[in-house]
Amino acid sequence: MNERDFALQQNVSKIERDHGRFRQIVRGRIKKDLRKYMTRGELIGKKGKDLVSIPLPQIELPRFRFGKNQGGVGAGEGEVGDPLGGQEQEGEGKGEAGERPGEHVLEVDLTLEELAKILGEELELPNILPKGRRTVLAEKERYTSIRRQGPESLRHFKRTYVRALRRQIAMGMYDPKNPRIIPIKEDKRFKSWKVTFVPESNAVIFYMMDVSGSMGDEQKELVRTTAFWIDTWLRSQYRTIESRYITHDAAAREVDQETFYRTRESGGTAISTAYRLCANVIEKLYSPLDWNIYCFHFSDGDNLLSDNEHCFRILKEELLPNVNLFCYGQVRSLYGSGEFKRKLDDAMEADNLITADIRSKEEIYDAIKVFLGKGK
Amino acid sequence: MNLTPELDDLKEEIKAHAMDCGLDFFDVVFEMCTYDQINQIAALGGFPTRYPHWKFGMEYERLSKSYQWGLAKIYEMVINNDPCYAYLMISNPLVDQKLVIAHVYAHSDFFKNNCFFAHTSRKAIDEMANHGARIRSYSERHGHERVEAFLDCCLSIENLIDIHSTGIRRQDPVKGQTRFLEEPDEELEKVQRIRSKDYMDRFVNPTEFLEAKKQELEDARKKKKRIPAEPEHDVLHFLIEYAPLEPWQRDVLAIVREEAYYFAPQWMTKIMNEGWATYWHSRMMTEHLCTDHEIVDFADHHSGTVAQPPGQINPYKVGVELFRDIEERWNKGRHGPAWEDCDDYKKRRDWDTKAMEGRAKIFEVRKFHNDVTFIDAFLTPEFCEEHRLYGYAFNPKTGQYEITSRDFDDIKRQLLGNLTNGGQPFIYVQDANYKNRGELYLRHRFEGVELKTDHARDTLRNLNVIWSRPVHLETFVGGKGKLLSFDGNEHKESEIAVEAEEHAALA
Numbered sequence: 001m002n003e004r005d006f007a008l009q010q011n012v013s014k015i016e017r018d019h020g021r022f023r024q025i026v027r028g029r030i031k032k033d034l035r036k037y038m039t040r041g042e043l044i045g046k047k048g049k050d051l052v053s054i055p056l057p058q059i060e061l062p063r064f065r066f067g068k069n070q071g072g073v074g075a076g077e078g079e080v081g082d083p084l085g086g087q088e089q090e091g092e093g094k095g096e097a098g099e100r101p102g103e104h105v106l107e108v109d110l111t112l113e114e115l116a117k118i119l120g121e122e123l124e125l126p127n128i129l130p131k132g133r134r135t136v137l138a139e140k141e142r143y144t145s146i147r148r149q150g151p152e153s154l155r156h157f158k159r160t161y162v163r164a165l166r167r168q169i170a171m172g173m174y175d176p177k178n179p180r181i182i183p184i185k186e187d188k189r190f191k192s193w194k195v196t197f198v199p200e201s202n203a204v205i206f207y208m209m210d211v212s213g214s215m216g217d218e219q220k221e222l223v224r225t226t227a228f229w230i231d232t233w234l235r236s237q238y239r240t241i242e243s244r245y246i247t248h249d250a251a252a253r254e255v256d257q258e259t260f261y262r263t264r265e266s267g268g269t270a271i272s273t274a275y276r277l278c279a280n281v282i283e284k285l286y287s288p289l290d291w292n293i294y295c296f297h298f299s300d301g302d303n304l305l306s307d308n309e310h311c312f313r314i315l316k317e318e319l320l321p322n323v324n325l326f327c328y329g330q331v332r333s334l335y336g337s338g339e340f341k342r343k344l345d346d347a348m349e350a351d352n353l354i355t356a357d358i359r360s361k362e363e364i365y366d367a368i369k370v371f372l373g374k375g376k
Numbered sequence: 377m378n379l380t381p382e383l384d385d386l387k388e389e390i391k392a393h394a395m396d397c398g399l400d401f402f403d404v405v406f407e408m409c410t411y412d413q414i415n416q417i418a419a420l421g422g423f424p425t426r427y428p429h430w431k432f433g434m435e436y437e438r439l440s441k442s443y444q445w446g447l448a449k450i451y452e453m454v455i456n457n458d459p460c461y462a463y464l465m466i467s468n469p470l471v472d473q474k475l476v477i478a479h480v481y482a483h484s485d486f487f488k489n490n491c492f493f494a495h496t497s498r499k500a501i502d503e504m505a506n507h508g509a510r511i512r513s514y515s516e517r518h519g520h521e522r523v524e525a526f527l528d529c530c531l532s533i534e535n536l537i538d539i540h541s542t543g544i545r546r547q548d549p550v551k552g553q554t555r556f557l558e559e560p561d562e563e564l565e566k567v568q569r570i571r572s573k574d575y576m577d578r579f580v581n582p583t584e585f586l587e588a589k590k591q592e593l594e595d596a597r598k599k600k601k602r603i604p605a606e607p608e609h610d611v612l613h614f615l616i617e618y619a620p621l622e623p624w625q626r627d628v629l630a631i632v633r634e635e636a637y638y639f640a641p642q643w644m645t646k647i648m649n650e651g652w653a654t655y656w657h658s659r660m661m662t663e664h665l666c667t668d669h670e671i672v673d674f675a676d677h678h679s680g681t682v683a684q685p686p687g688q689i690n691p692y693k694v695g696v697e698l699f700r701d702i703e704e705r706w707n708k709g710r711h712g713p714a715w716e717d718c719d720d721y722k723k724r725r726d727w728d729t730k731a732m733e734g735r736a737k738i739f740e741v742r743k744f745h746n747d748v749t750f751i752d753a754f755l756t757p758e759f760c761e762e763h764r765l766y767g768y769a770f771n772p773k774t775g776q777y778e779i780t781s782r783d784f785d786d787i788k789r790q791l792l793g794n795l796t797n798g799g800q801p802f803i804y805v806q807d808a809n810y811k812n813r814g815e816l817y818l819r820h821r822f823e824g825v826e827l828k829t830d831h832a833r834d835t836l837r838n839l840n841v842i843w844s845r846p847v848h849l850e851t852f853v854g855g856k857g858k859l860l861s862f863d864g865n866e867h868k869e870s871e872i873a874v875e876a877e878e879h880a881a882l883a
Contacts, residue, residue, distance in 0.1 A: 014425075015416040018433030025430055034528070037834075054441055058434060061532045062834035064801050064849075066825045071769035071780065073791045075684045075693075083776040084686065084768055 026057045027118060034059055116236030119229060119368075126375030128237040128292075128324075141193045150190025159189035203238040203292040205231065206281075208274045210299030212249040213266040219331045223298040224261050226329060226364050230296060233372055238292065244281065248274035250304075254281065271303045271340065272310040279318040288322040295323050296371070298358075301330045301338035308340070312347045320350050327371045332359040352376060377408040377466070386470075387477055393664050394481040397656060398739065401484035402498070403459040406477070408466045414450050415439040417463055421639070422455045423504040427511035427631070428520075429527060452476040456487040456642070458498035471670040472677060475657050478665065482656035485742075486649050492641040492746050495542035500638060507631045514624045526625055529838040530632040535800045536611035537633060539640045567593065607804035607819065612636070614805045619842050629842070643798050644746045651695015652742050654681065658696070689765070689791075697763060702741060702754055703734035748795045755791070757784040765791075793823070801827060806850070816843045820851035822874075827851055829860075836862040850874065 024030045026038065037059050074084065120127075146159060164183035168174040174181075207227055209215070235241055245260035246252055252273035255263070278295060286293055303311070319326055330341040341355050354374070356367040379387060387406060394401065409417065419436035420426045442448040451472060455461040462480040464473055487493050497503050515523045567589045572580035608614045612633040616626055642649070658678060666674050682693040705711050709729030718724055741750065759765075760782075767781040767790040781787065802821040810817035816839065820827060832849060839847045839862075846863035850872065853860075857874030861867065 014428070015419060015432060015436050018419075018428060018430055019436050020433065021428075022430040022433035022437065054445055056438060056441055058438065059431075061431075061528060062831040062838065063532055063535055064803050064820065064832055064835050065535075065828055066799075066801060067828045070794070070825050071767065071790055072794055073689055073765055073787055074686065074768055074779075075689050075763055075765050076686045077764060078766065078779050080766075080779050080781060082779045083774065084778065 022059075025059065027121065037061060116232045119233055120236070126373070128234075128375055140196050140198050142196060143191045143193045145192045145194050147190050147192040148188070150192060154191045156189045156191050160187055163187040163189060201238055201292060202240050202242075202290060203234060203294065204242040204244065204286050205234060206244050206246060206278050206293070206295045207260065208246045208248065208252075208278060208295065208297040209260065210249070210269055210271070210302075211247045211263050211265045212269040212302065213264075214269075214300050214302050214333045215264075215331075216333060219300060219333050220261060222331045222358050222361065222364065223329070225361065226298070226358060226367060227296065229364070229368050230294075230371065233368070234294065246274050246277055248277075252277040269299070269303050270307045271297075271299065272307050272314060275311055275314040275319060279314055282319075282322060293323040295319065295326045296329065297327070298329045298331060299340060300333035301340040302333075303340045308343055308347075312344070315353070316348060316350075320353060324352060324376045325371070325374070326350075326353050328353075328355045329358050329367055329371075330355070332357075379406050379408060379464075382470075383408075383464075383473060383477075386474060390474065390477045390660065390665065391481065393660050394478065394485070394656070397659070398735070399481060399485040399656065400489060401460070401481050402457070402488050404454075404480055404484050405459050405461050406480075407461065407463050409463045410466055411443055411449075412440070414453065414463050414465055415443060418450050418453055422453055422461075423501060425501075425505040425508045427508045427527070428515070429524065429531075431531070452480060454480045454483045455501065456493065456496055456498075456638075457500045458488075460484040460487065461501065469673065471666070471673045474665045474670075475661055475674060475677060478657040478660040479653045482653040483649060485656075486645070486652050489743050490641070490645060490648070490746075491744055492542075492644055496638050496641060503638075504635070507635065510627060511631065514628065518624060523624075523628065526628055526841070527632070529841045530629050532835055532838040533611065533615075533842075534632050534636045535798070536803050537613075537636050537640065538609035539637075539644060539798060541610050541613075542637065603808045604805055607806050609802070609804055611803060611805055611818070614808070615842055618808055620844055621842065625842075640798065641746075644748075647691040647695040647698075647747045647795075648742065648745060648750050649695070650692045651697075651699050654692045654696040655699045655738075694763070698750065698754055698759065699738050699741070701756070701759055703738050705734070706737035707732050707734035709733075748792060751788065751791055751795065755788055760784050760787050767791075793825075801825075803849075810848060813845070815846040815848060818847070818849045820849060822852045826853060829853055832860060833862065833867050836860060836867070840864055 021030070025034050039058050039060060078084075143154075146156060160183050161181060164181045164187040165174065167184075167187060168181060209220075209223055231243065243257065245255050245257055247255050247260060247263055247265070248269070248271065249265040250268040250270045250273070254277060274297065282288070282293060315326065328341065328344060330338060332338065341357065344353075345355055352374075354371055356363075356370045358364055358367045378384075383406070387404075391404075416436060417424055418439055419432050421432075426432060439448075439450070443450075449465070451465060451468060453463045460480070460483070462477075464476055468476065487496075511523065511527070567586055569577075569581050569586070603618070604614060612629065615621075616629050616633065619626075619629075621629065661674050661678075662671075682690060682696065684690045684693050707730075708727060709715070709731040710724075710727050715724075715727065718727070741754070745753065761784075765782075765787050766779045767783075767787045768777050769780045770776075771778045781790075802823070804819045804821065805816070806819040807817040808814070818839075832851065836847050836849055844864075846861060849860045851858060851860060852874075853869070857872045859870045859872045861870070
C-alpha cells in the first residue's frame with residue numbers, strides 16, 4: 001500500500017463518520033433543530049419493469065436564496081404555455097438521470113432489519129443475550145468450496161479465468177497486446193457446497209389476548225401495533241423464531257395469527273385458562289433448556305375475581321421459572337375494570353415479569369421500552 | 377492506485393495530442409478508484425481530506441444511492457491544483473478511460489488559463505487538509521458539537537461573498553485597535569462660494585444651491601463615519617473583520633470563506649468549463665484516439681454526456697455547442713458590424729470570409745470569459761432557434777412549470793439572470809451600527825425575485841449567532857418592502873419604504 005492508497009483508506013473511515021453523523025441527524029438523535037430543514041427527497045429508480053422510489057432525505061441549511069418564482073431556461077420542443085412535466089430537477093453530474101416518475105411507483109421502504117435497528121436505537125434497547133445453551137444444531141449448506149466438476153450454472157468465473165490464464169501463460173500462448181483467454185474443459189472450476197452445523201438460539205413468542213366482550217376494535221389495534229413492534233425487534237435478535245397465538249375469554253384456545261386479531265367473543269373472562277394452555281404447550285413442545293421463551297399477554301384488566309389467585313399460581317410455579325420474559329400489557333377499555341395489573345403488581349415480583357399500561361397509541365412506545373429494555 | 381501500464385502509455389499519448397491541440401495545462405496525476413472511493417471523494421468536494429462535517433456524509437449517501445440504483449455514475453473527477461489530480465473509475469471500459477483522460481486535460485488547461493481561476497490556490501489539496509486539521513483541533517479543544525454548530529451557521533451564509541472582488545487588495549486588519557472608535561472630527565468643510573459682487577451674489581450663489589451643497593457635504597461626512605463606508609458585498613469578509621468572535625470562530629469563518637472563493641470560479645464557469653472539456657475530448661477522440669470498434673461506444677457515451685433532459689439545459693451541451701458556434705463564426709467571419717447589419721437572408725447564409733480565426737478566438741474566449749459574459753457575448757438568436765431553447769417559469773395557477781417564451785431576448789435575459797452572481801441573491805452589509813445600537817443591517821438588492829422567506833428568517837438567526845446583536849434584512853416580501861429582524865429571541869417583520877427606482881424589477 002503506497003502513501004496515497006493509505007490516504008484513501010483513511011478517508012474511508014472519515015466519510016463513514018460524516019455519514020453516521022448525518023444518519024443520526026436524520027433520525028433525530030442529535031441536533032434536532034436541523035430536522036426541520038429535512039426534505040423527504042426521493043430518487044426514481046428502476047427494478048425490472050417497475051419504477052421504484054428510493055427515499056433520499058436531504059438537509060438543506062437555510063440560506064438567503066431565491067423563492068419559487070425564479071424560472072429558468074430549458075431546451076426542447078413545446079409551445080408557450082405547455083407545462084414542463086415533472087418538477088424542475090437540478091441538473092448535476094453527467095450520465096443519464098433517472099426516469100421520470102410514472103404511474104406505478106413503489107416505495108423502497110426500510111427493510112424490517114433496518115426498522116428493527118432504528119427501533120433499537122430509538123428506544124435504546126439492549127441486544128438480547130440468549131439463554132446459555134445453544135444446543136440446537138442447524139444444518140447449513142454454504143457454497144464455500146470448489147470442485148472440478150459441476151453444472152455450468154455454478155461455474156466460478158474468476159477461478160476458471162485464472163486457471164485458463166495460467167495455462168496460457170505456461171504454454172506461451174498469452175499475448176498481452178491481444179489478451180484473449182479461452183478456457184478449456186480442464187480449466188473450469190465450479191462452486192460447491194459444504195455442510196456445516198451452526199448452533200442456534202431458538203425463540204418462541206406466545207401472544208395471549210383477552211377477546212372477551214369488553215375488548216373492542218380500538219383495543220385490538222393497540223395490541224396489534226404493540227405486537228408488531230415486539231415481533232420486529234425479537235426477529236432481529238434471533239435467527240429462527242416461532243409465534244404462537246392464544247385467545248381467551250372464559251376459556252382459552254390456540255389460534256392462528258389471522259384469527260388472533262379478528263375474533264371477537266363475548267362472555268366472561270378467566271385469564272388463568274390462557275396461562276394454563278400456554279404452560280401446557282411449553283411443557284409439551286418447548287423445552288426451556290433449548291428455547292428462549294417470550295410471553296406477552298394483553299387484556300383490559302377485567303378478570304373473574306376468583307380467578308386471580310389461580311393465575312398467580314400458574315405464573316409463579318410454571319411460567320416464570322421457564323420463560324425469559326413474561327410481559328403483561330393492559331389496554332384501556334370502556335368496560336374493563338383495569339384491576340388485574342394492580343393486583344398482579346401487588347401479588348408478585350419477579351425479575352422477568354413486566355407489566356405496563358397501554359392506554360393510547362402514544363403509550364405503545366413506552367410499553368415496548370419497558371418490555372424489552374432489560375435485554376432478556 | 378496508480379494507472380496500469382497500458383493506461384499510463386495511453387495517458388502519455390493523449391497528453392501529446394492535447395499539447396498538439398495547443399492546450400496548456402498543469403500536469404495531471406491520475407488515480408484509479410473503485411466506485412465507492414470515487415463517491416467518497418466526490419462527496420468531499422474532490423478532496424480526500426476535508427474538515428469533518430455531516431454535509432459530506434449526506435452527499436455521500438446521495439451519490440451512493442444513485443450509483444447503487446444505476447441512476448448516475450461519476451466517470452471522472454478533476455481537482456484544480458498544480459499538479460491537477462484526477463480520479464478515474466477503475467471499472468470503466470478502456471474507451472471511457474480515453475475519453476475521460478482527454479476531458480481531464482482540457483479541464484486542466486481551463487483551470488490554468490481562465491482568468492477567473494487566477495486567484496485560486498494551486499496548492500488546494502494541501503490547504504484543504506490544513507483546514508481540516510485546524511477544524512479538528514478546534515473540535516478537540518472546544519467540543520465537536522460546539523464547533524459543528526458554529527460551522528452550520530457559517531455554511532448557512534457561505535454564499536454571501538463577492539465573487540468579483542478577488543482582485544481587490546484588502547487592507548491588512550489594523551492590529552490591536554478597536555474599529556468602532558470614532559476618528560476626531562475634521563475641520564468642518566465649508567461650502568465654497570463663488571466670488572461675486574454683492575448685488576450679483578444671490579444669482580451666482582443661490583440659497584437653494586448652497587443648501588444642497590451643504591447637505592451633500594453633510595452626507596459625505598456621515599458616510600465617512602458609517603461602517604461600512606460603502607455597502608459591502610463580501611459579507612463574510614466584513615463579519616470576519618468586525619463580528620465579536622473568539623479566535624477559533626474567526627478562523628472557522630475564514631476557512632469557510634476561503635473555500636467558498638476557491639470553489640466559486642467552478643460554478644461561475646460551469647458551462648464554459650464543461651463545454652471546453654467536451655469540445656476537446658470529442659475532437660481528440662474522433663481525430664486520434666478511437667479505434668474502429670470503439671467509435672460506437674464512444675458515440676453512445678458522448679451522447680449521454682450531452683443529452684438534455686426535458687426542462688433543463690445541460691452545461692456540457694450548451695457549452696460545447698457555443699464553442700463550436702464561435703469557432704465557425706470566426707472561421708467564416710460572421711461577426712462584427714458588417715455581419716450584424718446584413719439582413720439579406722441569402723447573403724448571410726453564404727457568408728464566408730475565409731478568415732479562419734476560429735481556433736484563436738475560442739482560446740481567447742476560454743481565457744477571458746465566465747458564463748455570464750460568455751452567454752452575453754456569444755448567444756445568438758440563431759443558436760437559440762437551432763437548439764430549441766425556451767424560457768420557463770412557475771405558474772402558481774396551475775402549480776406547474778410552464779414554457780413562457782421562445783423569444784431570444786427573454787431567453788437571454790432569463791439565462792443571464794439565473795447565472796448572475798452564481799444564481800444567488802445580492803446581499804450587502806449596509807450598516808453595522810444600525811439605530812446607533814451596533815445592530816447589523818443587511819440589504820437585499822431586489823431584482824424581481826423574492827427570497828424564500830422561511831429560509832431568510834432562519835439565516836438571520838444564524839447571522840445573529842455570529843454578530844451577537846440584533847440583525848436585520850431589508851428585502852421584498854409579497855411585493856412590499858419589508859424589514860425582517862431577529863433580535864436573538866424573536867422574529868419581527870415591519871414594512872419599510874424602499875425607493876422604487878433602486879429596486880426596479882427586472883421583469
